[in-house]
Amino acid sequence: MTMADVKLPAFRGLTWDHPRGYNALARAAVDAEGLTLQWDRHSLEGFESAPIGELCDRYDLVVLDHPHVGEAVAADCLIPVKDLFGADEIAAWQDAIAGPSLDSYFYAGRHWALPLDAATQVMAWRADRIEQVPAAWSDLPALAERRAVALSLAGPHAILSFQSVCGALGAQHDTPRATFMDRDIAIEAYGIMRALTGDATRAALAMNPIAMLDAMAAGEGPDLVPLIYGYVNYATRGVRFGNAPVGPSGRIGSTLGGTGIGVSRRCKVTPALLDHIRLLMSDTVQRGFIPFQDGQPAFRSAWTDVAVNAATGNFFADTLPSIEQALLRPRHNGAIAFQTAASSLLRQALVDGDCGAPVLDAIDDLYRTHHPAGAET
Known part of the structure; x- marks a missing residue:
């Protein structure tokens, strides 16, 4: 049997229909190792208001914003981050991410998503x-x-x-x-x-x-x-x-705005999928890939990077204080x-x-x- 005969696990993800929300995820999925991942899109209004439980019934990965976490906990539709990744990894992300973006997904004693994108x-x-x-x-x-x-x-x-x-x-x-x-x-x-x-x-x-x-x-x-x-x-x-x-x-x-990636209860998690999420949440991708795929990364290192700011009209450096001091919405x-x-x-x-x-x-x-x-x- 050749590698061409091996059927890789197929996953479906849902993000929002804007270059900032889609391009980097779709491009990274093309090169994903050990899995196939298809990203679908819905409108900004759907992203802001669609019931999270219904989305998790249909998708393995769901891009969401933090006001949905209480609803997600009530629907028991997301896998807690600590059940997927180690405490040392979560602590490293806490130090790396700009503002309260990771904290925004902490509810009822656990994190429910990882912020791929930071905004306020x-x-x-x-x-x-x-x-x-x-x-x-x-x-x-x-x-x-x-x-x-x-x-x-x-x-x-x-x-x-x-x-x-x-x-x-x-x-x-x-x-x-x-x-x-x-x-x-x-x-x-x-x-x-x-x-x-x-x-x-x-x-x-x-x-x-x-x-x-x-x-x-x-x-x-x-x-x-x-x-x-x-x-x-x-x-x-x-x-x-x-x-x-x-x-x-x-x-x-x-x-605070921004988006996080959550793993639904329907997802049959594999090591390759977790490694792909780790890659998306790495400094290499956050600072060196996402900003150049129309994305808006969550890592502070990207927001302060000279090359990233030179390519984006100094957007990140000029607005970093707002994101560092941002308030959370009710969750x-x-x-x-x-x-x-x-x-x-x-x-x-x-x-x-x-x-x-x-x-x-x-x-x-x-x-x-x-x-x-x-x-x-």
Whole structure:
């Protein structure tokens, strides 16, 4: 029997349909040793909201973001990372990965995914239209009187932006709480967002971050977006990126994004599959391969690498402080339903110009409804 007669184990993976989410994974799979691996894709909206249990029923590897981990634990659909890799490997990844990206997948005492990709909300602008970029939220209303400043409010991004503004104003997110945000901070944050819900925000209301950055790259979108998930793919297409705005204390307000790779319970794990994941999570691939396949790696070594930054308009170095200080989203079972419903309420209230108290009451009611007592955030 020749090697051509040997049937290699076949695995299916699901990632999201963007060069950043797909290209590096697909290219690495071509050269995978000891297995065949096919990567399918679904839309950004599917990535953000599709039930994780249903995806794990169909795929061996699933690329997910951290708000899904509570839902995944409740559905018992992912294999804990510690059952696949050694404690020394996990500790090494903890030291290597930028910001809280690995911690974001730690829930109920275990890690449930490994971050292949790191991202957070940053500021994006057209350098040919904005000469002086504001650093603080307090400076943005004056700029919005002269330039097209837009908030990113589509899908879950209204509530994610709200959380980030609250973070810049001093809100804490790392302890269990009965309400989503401290009321005084929430009122102030809502006022900032309401002041920036002008014509530019309304024109971009249906745009997810990819669509908004596409428009900016084409010269057809807003001049500046104070909070949008960073995509390195646009950093050489006329869009500049910098740290998210700060509050009065100088604190950066940004909510972590990025993606992790989880192994589903249906997967018949082989040593070759684990070695392939190890390769994806190696410095060699994270720093020397992923950035040059339209990807956005998770390793800090890539974010500080001179060659990587030279090829990407200094995107990584210019936004690293935002990712190092990023806040985590709620991750309890029900977090996805909460962020979907809360964003819808908040977006409508901002467009209608409503005062803050009623919508903040409604958001807190939603938070209590979708947040089981005693659950991790």
